[in-house]
Amino acid sequence: MTATVPPAPSENPIPDPAGRVELPPGVVLTDARFVNDDLLPVPLARRRWTTYNFTALWVGMAHNIPSWLLASGLVALGMDWKQAVFTIALANVIVLAPMLLTGHAGLKYGIPFPVLARASFGLRGANLPAMIRAGVACAWFGIQTWIGGQGIFVLLGKLFGGWAEASEVGGQPWTLWVCFVLFWALELAIIHRGMEALRRFENWAAPFVIVGALVLLVWVANKAGGFGPLLDQPSQLGWGADFWPVFFPSLMGMIAFWSTLSLNIPDFTRFGAGQRAQVWGQTLGLPTTMTLFALLSVFVTSGSQAVYGAAIWDPVQLAARTDNVFGLLFALVTVLVATISVNIAANVVSPAYDLANLAPRFITFRTGALITGVVGVVIMPWKLTETPELYIFTWLGLVGGLLGTVAGILIADYWIVRRTRLDLTDLYTPGGRYWYTSGWNVHAVVAFAVGGVLAVGGSHSAPGKGPFPQDGLIPFLKPLADYGWAVGLAASLVVYVALTAGRRRV
DSSP states (O other), X not given: OXXXXXXXXXTSOEEOTTOOEEOOTTOEEOOTTTOOTTTSOOXXXXXXXXXXXXXXXXXXXXXXXHHHXXXXXXXXXXXXXXXXXXXXXXXXXXXXXXXXXXXXXXXXXXXXXXXXXXXXXOTTTTHHHHHHHHHHHHHHHHHHHHHHHHHXXXXXXXXXXXXXXXXXXXXXXXXXXXXXXXXXXXXXXXXXXXXHHHHHHHHHHHHHHHHHHHHHHHHHHHHHTSSHHHHOOXXXXXXXXXXXXXXXXXXXXXXXXXXXHHHHTHHHXXXXXXXHHHHHHHHHHHHHHHHHHHHHXXXXXXXXXXXXXXXXXXXXXXXXXXXXXXXXXXXXXXXXXXXXXXXXXXXXXXXHHHHHHHOTTTOOXXXXXXXXXXXXXXXXXXXXXXXXXIIIIIIHHHXXXXXXXXXXXXXXXXXXXSTTOOOTXXXXXXXXXXXXXXXXXXXXXXXXXXXXXXXXXXXXXXXXXXXXXXXXXXXXXXXXXXXXXXXXXXXXXXXXXHHTTTOXXX
């Protein structure tokens, strides 16, 4: 299990000037049920991500087709550009807070999300939030890969006539399946090279995608006869009674979009050179980039409405309207880079660690990434983006409620109960202070159950717009459903703190 253990690391940590901690010299962790090389704390010598690396990571992740669909989807739901940008900007300022709070632990101790979850859920119990996060990531991976494959298919179809008229397999042209499989393989080939390759890829992908989005904006503005028509499209909701019922679930949906990363951001901050790097990098990268991208998205979508008489909320479909070969090729490369950038960072890294945590003896980071790729295809989640209602209200609302619940427990345990003090050795040691009851912390499970029911129990759908009953799964909880992420986070945090009151822990 643990060999050659010196004095307790909580009493004698090995700090550095940036406040980071690593395992004391001589500690060897060998219990294969909870340890492998990918889950161990990152040594200080390998923690060298700077402010620019974190900023570039967020720029690369924020500039992607699904986040474009967020903003353009709000326009399609009836908002004008000011309302859509305000909603997205506010959501990303809000979600930045838990992002920084959970990111602190990853950087200080060099540990990934599933290992941090062991402190609150227990060494075995951590698999509960880890598998929820992994499941969500696998679904996102499938969505992103399908969107990327469709983008290649549409744009190549414009370059090579008859591409879309190929014979069908499984209800889709075989050429679409080829694009999908090739794109899937390319993503896994990059992640197979490891986190350092990801850091280098994000560094140059981020500015490239910004240029691509700006080119699309200039093109549609030129088609519309200037920027004026892009800003003149009126709100169909106004600022009165019709606006707020759309605003609040949309706000929660925007928050839910990055609620995934608010949990597993330690997977990245564990490589940070210091807290200032992750704080400034994320602050400069997330809310500013998402707001800028939202502006580009709603301007372009509003412009498409002015030019074509209908809001085209899919940038690939819009780019395909051009007959310029160079423009189509540039759009194709931009779609490739943008989708790969976010999909690998946001949807492969996390489940790779989560699955490794489930069975460290058999699953490495690379094996977990491959499993993610397979599961992401098998569950066929691409239908979730068919309509703005299904994408924003149903998918993102449900995901946000569950992940907000987990975030509340992590924040409560690390910041309120433990005051940021963890015992690194015991995070990998059965029978230690994080073993609780046979590896499970019952308090965390109860807090998760209460927060989860309150957050998603009232989930509802308009007739014909989603899978839930019109009156909600649990009708009396329906009023809470539009605030799922906030309800889940607040409820689980309060319940967990109440259950652990008076128990000072390390």
